[in-house]
Amino acid sequence: MGFIVFSxxxxxxxKMWAGRFAGELDRLANDFNSSIRFDCRxxxxxxxxxxSHAEMLAKQGIISGEDAMQIIEGLIGILEDxxxxxxxxxxxxxxxxxxxxxxxxxxxxxxxxxxxxARSRNxxxxxxxxxxxxxxxxxxxxxxxxLIAAVLEQAKSNADVICxxxxxxxxxxxxxxxxxxxxxxxxxxxxxxxxxxxxxxxNVCPLGSCALAxxxxxxDREFTASSLGFDGYTLNSIDGVSDRDFCLxxxxxxxxxxxxxxxxxxxIIFWSSWECKFIELDDSYTTGSSIMPQKKxxxxxxxxxxxxxxxxxxxxxxLTTLKGLPLAYNKDMQEDKEALFDSIDTVKMCLKVFAxxxxxxxxxxxxxxAAAGKGFINATDxxxxxxxxxLPFRTAYKLVGQAVAHCIEAGTVLDELSxxxxxxxxxxFEEDVYEEIALKTCVEKxxxxxxxxxxxxxxxxxxxxxxxx
Ligand code: ARG
Numbered sequence: 522m523g524f525i526v527f528s529x530x531x532x533x534x535x536k537m538w539a540g541r542f543a544g545e546l547d548r549l550a551n552d553f554n555s556s557i558r559f560d561c562r563x564x565x566x567x568x569x570x571x572x573s574h575a576e577m578l579a580k581q582g583i584i585s586g587e588d589a590m591q592i593i594e595g596l597i598g599i600l601e602d603x604x605x606x607x608x609x610x611x612x613x614x615x616x617x618x619x620x621x622x623x624x625x626x627x628x629x630x631x632x633x634x635x636x637x638x639a640r641s642r643n644x645x646x647x648x649x650x651x652x653x654x655x656x657x658x659x660x661x662x663x664x665x666x667x668l669i670a671a672v673l674e675q676a677k678s679n680a681d682v683i684c685x686x687x688x689x690x691x692x693x694x695x696x697x698x699x700x701x702x703x704x705x706x707x708x709x710x711x712x713x714x715x716x717x718x719x720x721x722x723x724n725v726c727p728l729g730s731c732a733l734a735x736x737x738x739x740x741d742r743e744f745t746a747s748s749l750g751f752d753g754y755t756l757n758s759i760d761g762v763s764d765r766d767f768c769l770x771x772x773x774x775x776x777x778x779x780x781x782x783x784x785x786x787x788x789i790i791f792w793s794s795w796e797c798k799f800i801e802l803d804d805s806y807t808t809g810s811s812i813m814p815q816k817k818x819x820x821x822x823x824x825x826x827x828x829x830x831x832x833x834x835x836x837x838x839x840l841t842t843l844k845g846l847p848l849a850y851n852k853d854m855q856e857d858k859e860a861l862f863d864s865i866d867t868v869k870m871c872l873k874v875f876a877x878x879x880x881x882x883x884x885x886x887x888x889x890x891a892a893a894g895k896g897f898i899n900a901t902d903x904x905x906x907x908x909x910x911x912l913p914f915r916t917a918y919k920l921v922g923q924a925v926a927h928c929i930e931a932g933t934v935l936d937e938l939s940x941x942x943x944x945x946x947x948x949x950f951e952e953d954v955y956e957e958i959a960l961k962t963c964v965e966k967x968x969x970x971x972x973x974x975x976x977x978x979x980x981x982x983x984x985x986x987x988x989x990x
Contacts, residue, residue: 558612716778
């Protein structure tokens with residue numbers, strides 16, 4: 522969405538609701554009240570909703586077929602002109618709904634004034650936001666899928682690359698780097714599930730709820746709902762105009778998605794640090810420093826981590842806006858849009874940068890392997906060795922703890938201890954222990970379902986591939 526350049530051509534428009542008022546709205550109050558600078562992005566949805574409404578009015582004999590035809594042609598003309606840049610949004614218009622209607626009336630005359638029969642801006646805005654969000658969620662799910670594909674690609678090419686697995690950011694047990702990356706695929710698949718679930722629940726049409734109480738006209742809500750691609754219509758007119766749960770649900774899903782991207786970012790930042798150096802980000806997704814010539818900074822990942830805050834903030838803002846609102850519509854609800862739109866824009870931008878950043882990152886396998894070789898990452902395996910020879914786990918755990926303490930003292934690692942030294946801790950140690958605690962064995966023998974072992978990694982890859990089909 523580019524920036525909207527407001528035209529200066531328009532004069533201070535007469536308000537649609539001018540009849541009740543003798544005086545004019547204060548200029549500052551007018552600007553304060555107006556939402557066109559941000560709701561103008563819903564012009565397509567607004568026009569689409571109006572076309573469907575006009576068709577319904579004609580079908581029900583509420584307006585004539587002739588009038589409906591003129592209205593629809595007028596609306597299509599407005600849509601085309603906005604898209605071609607021939608019609609600018611008027612900053613004096615109160616909102617996109619008033620703008621479209623006033624341009625329509627200016628163009629086709631009094632017939633345009635029939636469009637708002639059996640409708641209110643309250644149900645109009647509710648339908649617009651749902652239509653807009655539905656399209657955006659679909660696009661965002663596509664972007665998440667692209668990210669999953671990028672992560673999957675990396676997981677496949679690193680399926681047998683050994684790296685340390687961490688808990689408490691302390692080296693814990695060796696894993697395949699592919700297994701680690703596949704974890705993000707699982708998280709992102711759930712994100713899509715949450716978005717789709719929210720989109721499904723949101724897909725009911727509020728149009729026809731009118732201001733709050735429904736209408737005296739013989740409308741056909743089923744018709745407008747199905748012509749706009751909804752699964753049905755809202756069953757309570759007050760709910761139809763008061764509900765913004767759907768925004769909150771999607772914004773919650775966005776927040777969780779951003780939390781996932783932020784955790785991934787944090788790891789990418791850690792992995793590319795000199796302290797770790799497991800990966801090298803491509804030049805196209807890093808920046809330099811203005812003073813330190815050696816720097817290659819993971820700015821994109823840091824920004825994604827940073828922007829997570831504003832997506833959470835938008836959710837909190839809307840939750841807070843809605844919390845004390847009596848039924849039905851209140852102008853406070855106009856505050857839904859900037860928060861929602863900012864989250865949409867932010868999430869999209871983050872995903873668009875993240876996927877290629879992941880796709881182009883290079884893994885430094887030797888560094889990963891070397892790091893996995895330190896930190897007594899095979900201590901659990903050494904204990905398991907003794908358990909398999911008959912010791913209770915707690916006893917084995919304690920003996921291995923003593924062996925680790927000995928290594929730290931002697932400046933060595935478990936694999937380097939001679940069999941004699943090992944036998945000093947337990948006579949159960951034999952020559953086969955070395956094979957048993959070799960890094961490769963440690964990873965490959967974690968054959969439990971969902972573990973880091975090769976078969977499980979292959980099964981996860983197949984699952985993610987199937988999901989992406
Ligand atoms: N711009 C308004 C909004 O975004 C549209 C609905 C206005 N309704 C009203 N009764 N003033 O919420």
